[in-house]
Amino acid sequence: RSDLLGEEVAADLSELQDHLPPFKTSKAIATIEQELEGRLEDFFLTFEDTPIAAASIAQVHSAITSQGDEVAVKVLRPGIELAFQKDLELLLWVANLIERTQPELRRLKPLKIIQAFQETVHLEMHLRLEAAAANEMEQNFIGDPSYQVPSVDWRRTSRRVLTSQRIQGIPIDERKVLIDRGFDPKDILANAATAFFKQVFRDGFFHADQHPGNIFVGKEGEIIAVDFGIMGRLDKPTRRYLGEMLLSFLTRDYR
Helix, strand or coil: CHHHHCHHHHHHHHCCCCECCCCCHHHHHHHHHHHHCCCHHHHEEEECCCCCEECCCEEEEEEEECCCCEEEEEEECCCHHHHHHHHHHHHHHHHHHHHHHCHHHHHHCHHHHHHHHHHHHHHHCCHHHHHHHHHHHHHHCCCCCCEECCCECHHHCCCCEEEEECCCCEECCCHHHHHHCCCCHHHHHHHHHHHHHHHHHHHCEEECCCCHHHEEECCCCCEEECCCCCEEECCHHHHHHHHHHHHHHHCCCCC
16 A cells, blocks of 8 residues: 555565565475475475565475476465464554553554454464365356466365465566566456455455465466465345445445
8 A cells, every 4th residue: 555655665565475585495395294294205296495485474385296286385484373473462562552541542443453463363374274265265266267266285285384276477566567468457457356346246255465466467367366364254234235335436326
């Protein structure tokens, strides 16, 4: 949200999406072998030493399975749970202090905000839950070529390791590259918006972490999503309420 934070701050924060310093590959391999209860070569023919992405919670390595499938292997950072626990304890203490000493700020509900963040982070660090969310989203878009979700390799997935189909695409914020490849940004925007509306209003289950590090454009212009650690659900009454509100806004029926 560069409109809220300014271009410089937004650009700095965007580095957290997939450009953090990676942790040692040996530690990633140790985690994989411990989680999957076997040697790396029991599961993969090749495993790339250099990660293709390194974010705040995990990093991703390319690999080829023993069956010859190209996959992406997501591994949680060592000690990330403890690091978040320490940070969250500090944030909870600060939020409590604000609510006790700054009555005018209580309306912002700082404690509830941190508690909600704590719950989200806990879910995001459980990769089996992410795998289940990806699988559900994939099922929702079966037969729809405009939106693709990488298939989960359940044999090579556990709480701290997630293996899924390797995708080929262009990051959605690389506008010049997309135009050079012959894509119309308006078509891409229409595809992305349509897919999100289907998630919200048709399925009531949506990708809730759609920053550019998680959204790619495939060779046919399809939207490819990754990282299903943060998802949202909406019941039917809420979907109807949001739909009516949006429709009224579009038709300028403000009353």
